[in-house]
Amino acid sequence: MIFSGLSVTLATTYWLMVMLFTIVYVRIRAEIGMPYTWVYPYGMQREILFLALGVPSNLRHLALLGGFFWLSRHFFLPLNAAYAADAIKLIAKGNIISSKFSIWGFAGGAVGLWIAFFTHLQAYYRRGANFLEGTPGTGDFRTLVTVQDYRWLSQLVDNPHLLRRERLSWVVYGTAVSGALMVLRRFWTSSPWHPLGFILAGAYGHLCPYWFPCLVAWVVKGLILHYGGMRLYRKLIPYS
Incomplete structure (x- = not known):
């Protein structure tokens, strides 16, 4: 992200937010076993960045954050991290050499990611994202999500007050409660209140399914x- 032109502060903070969400998702998958992808408030990683540091005045930085929105909106990192946790369990049960598995896993992930970039970008530039998947002129769901996000960022440039600042206090509250439940469970192992359960219950707000x-x-x-x-x-x- 830094090499693309994003400032060190924004890139580091954004990556930290993404990694924290990913770690919590993996813990939910490993401890609770929730077999579902959308177990996090998607897009909240970048929104926390905006709420804490403000909307970047540099339009290039804002556009780059839009380009990296797939890290927080979609589930590439959380899902692959969850698969890695499952693989670690299978390695332990199958007596597989973990070092070789890790090397091939990282190599396969890197190659697969670049192949995905190449095939998608080639199709987009040749055919146009608005004319793929049988929806001429409108685009598929991923295209609509991308356009929607850039429109939202454009609106933030003209009106930064669209961000609901009170949401940052909710984030602080949730973090404090989760931390308190972690401490409680550390000293009271039979506590019926699990911090991951609290996080899971609020993953989609009060309408959590x-x-x-x-x-x-x-x-x-x-x-x-x-x-x-x-x-x-x-x-x-x-x-x-």
Whole structure:
């Protein structure tokens, strides 16, 4: 990001936000086992950057942040990090040499990423993003998301007050509560309040769609432990 022309402060802060969200997503996947992709408020990484540092006055920096929006809007980093966590578990169970797996994994990821860039950009420049996937003149969903984001950034240039500053206080509140729950669970291991559960419950605001499937999983787990104990529970866990 720095080599593209983005300032060191913006690039470092944005990458830090993206990595923090990715780490939390992996912990949710590893500890809770939530088999779903959108377990984070997408786009919030960059919005926190704007709320904390303000909208960049440099239009080039703003345009570059729009170009790197795919790191926070879509799920390339979280999903691949979750796959890596799954792979680590499989390596441990299969007695595979982890160093070789890591080398081939990073190499394959790098090659695959550049192939994806090449194929998409080649198709976009040859055919036009607005004429792909059978939607002539309007573009597919990804094209619409891209156009929507640049329009939003253009509006922020003219009216920075469109950002809801109170959202930063909500971020601080959520961070404080999550930290308090982490400390509580450290000293009270049987605490029923899990910090990842609190984060998951607010991943989509008060309209979070995950509460019912999590409730069902919690009830099923309780029944298994009650009637079958840890022996049955471990037998039913994949790759345990």
